[in-house]
Amino acid sequence: MTAVTFRRSLAARGGSSRATAALWGLVGLGGVLYAGVTAALFADAAGPARWTAVLAGGALLGAGWWLAPRTDPRGGLIAVAVGAVLFRLLLLPAPGGSTDVYRYLWDGRVQAAGINPYAHAPTDPALVGLRDGTVWPRINHRDDRTIYPPAAQAAFRAAHAVGLRTPTGFTAVVIAADLAAIGLLVRLLRRAGRDPRLAVVYAWHPLALLGFAHAAHLESFVVLTVLAAALAWRAGRPARTGALLGLAASLKLLPLVLLPAFLRGRDGRWRWRAAITTVVTALAVLAAGYLPYLPGADDAIGYLPGFLAEEGYTDGAGFLPLAALGLDGRLLGALVMTAVAVAVLRSRRAAAARAAWLLGALLVITTPAQSWYAAPLVAMAVAGGAGAAWPWFGLGLEAGLTASFFRPERLPLHLAIRGVAAAAMTVVALLASRMTSARRALLGTAGR
Numbered sequence: 001m002t003a004v005t006f007r008r009s010l011a012a013r014g015g016s017s018r019a020t021a022a023l024w025g026l027v028g029l030g031g032v033l034y035a036g037v038t039a040a041l042f043a044d045a046a047g048p049a050r051w052t053a054v055l056a057g058g059a060l061l062g063a064g065w066w067l068a069p070r071t072d073p074r075g076g077l078i079a080v081a082v083g084a085v086l087f088r089l090l091l092l093p094a095p096g097g098s099t100d101v102y103r104y105l106w107d108g109r110v111q112a113a114g115i116n117p118y119a120h121a122p123t124d125p126a127l128v129g130l131r132d133g134t135v136w137p138r139i140n141h142r143d144d145r146t147i148y149p150p151a152a153q154a155a156f157r158a159a160h161a162v163g164l165r166t167p168t169g170f171t172a173v174v175i176a177a178d179l180a181a182i183g184l185l186v187r188l189l190r191r192a193g194r195d196p197r198l199a200v201v202y203a204w205h206p207l208a209l210l211g212f213a214h215a216a217h218l219e220s221f222v223v224l225t226v227l228a229a230a231l232a233w234r235a236g237r238p239a240r241t242g243a244l245l246g247l248a249a250s251l252k253l254l255p256l257v258l259l260p261a262f263l264r265g266r267d268g269r270w271r272w273r274a275a276i277t278t279v280v281t282a283l284a285v286l287a288a289g290y291l292p293y294l295p296g297a298d299d300a301i302g303y304l305p306g307f308l309a310e311e312g313y314t315d316g317a318g319f320l321p322l323a324a325l326g327l328d329g330r331l332l333g334a335l336v337m338t339a340v341a342v343a344v345l346r347s348r349r350a351a352a353a354r355a356a357w358l359l360g361a362l363l364v365i366t367t368p369a370q371s372w373y374a375a376p377l378v379a380m381a382v383a384g385g386a387g388a389a390w391p392w393f394g395l396g397l398e399a400g401l402t403a404s405f406f407r408p409e410r411l412p413l414h415l416a417i418r419g420v421a422a423a424a425m426t427v428v429a430l431l432a433s434r435m436t437s438a439r440r441a442l443l444g445t446a447g448r
Helices: 003-042 046-070 073-091 100-112 125-130 150-161 167-191 196-203 206-214 219-234 238-251 254-262 272-296 304-310 329-346 351-366 371-384 389-403 408-431 436-443
Strands: none
Touching: 003 046, 003 073, 046 073, 046 196, 046 206, 046 389, 073 167, 073 196, 073 206, 100 125, 100 150, 100 167, 150 167, 150 219, 150 238, 150 272, 167 196, 167 206, 167 219, 167 371, 196 371, 206 219, 206 371, 206 389, 219 238, 219 254, 219 351, 219 371, 238 254, 238 272, 254 272, 254 329, 254 351, 254 371, 329 351, 351 371, 351 389, 351 408, 371 389, 389 408, 408 436
16 A cells, blocks of 8 residues: 555545544434424424424435435444434324324224224224223224225234334334334345445435324335335345235335336346236235225225325325316326336336336325325335435425424415425426436436
8 A cells, every 4th residue: 555545545534534423413413303393292382393303304314414425334324323213212202193193093902802994983883882082082084984904904903912002102113113124225225235324314304203203104114015025126036025015005005006116127127927926926915915804894995085085186186286287187197107107117227216216206296295105205215226306305295294284274385385396306307308417316326
């Protein structure tokens, strides 16, 4: 080693040490931030608390995103992991999360009593003996049968069986699944030859922190399962890949849209037998999950039609970017998704990247109020190197939700923020064919 090379090596080590120290400083700042958010939630200041989490948490995310790749590899990854655990634990006791968790607890209680959760709405007189003063009064859509698919129902029943019958107890399970997903994300990044410290983009994302550590949404299990599917795809296991995708769809139906992303092999080539195995296995696992519930209910669709109507998807009003232009989102949205699916089927990129494009396109078109639906998008975009724009789009959806959190009168601001987020992604997509920077923001860099 020459003297010049030695000096450069020392300088590089010194730079990485300073970056590592700075990243640990961000962990400390994040601890103060999320402790303050929890304190504000206890003080019944939900709006300011959430805006602080979104805006300051977004700034913390951006700083960590920039800094993490410049740190010492081992020390930086440890700082990312400690921050992920710390921020989630600080939010765990915070009150005022989603009322969805009460439906989870109710469905678990119903099943523990030997009753099919798809057969009765919570207000059904047949379930009057299960009512209490804690869970029952807080159930949303009490006049409607459950919307949650069978794997979700299995999770609810298991949580009830092991004594996790409070919102905090169920949230702890959701956090555990989320932390396991971060571990899989690190493993995927390593398998793909990419920097595992980039897991900070998901691990510190306000969308995941608020959606899971505070609101206990089921998408943490979906993130875990689709990342496991991406690992199985990388290992060349089509049956396992399909089974995991079927399990993800059995938690929430939305992951069905990801199937086309997993049909090409790791080398980018078509293998029809493997592709058919993936699809058939996924559908078989999803169908098999429903079978035990069907004899006791007219159907297991539950509140899904009502939800689609409530969100404006049956009349086209819910497709915000298209409806704003006076276009029928039901038809045009289907055409756009078909075009994206064709592009994905032709792409030789990693399955995680292709999955991010599919889910991202769907969420841009539908721009849901449920920002946590974008958590799998952020995770898959990071895992597949699918571009930096997708995590910021997810943050935009979270800001849109925050604009109307506990404040229904702020619906116009809610819609405006969601619309701007979708419009920004649409502009990036339109520019991607002409501008290298836009193409990289949307699609990421080449590689598998």
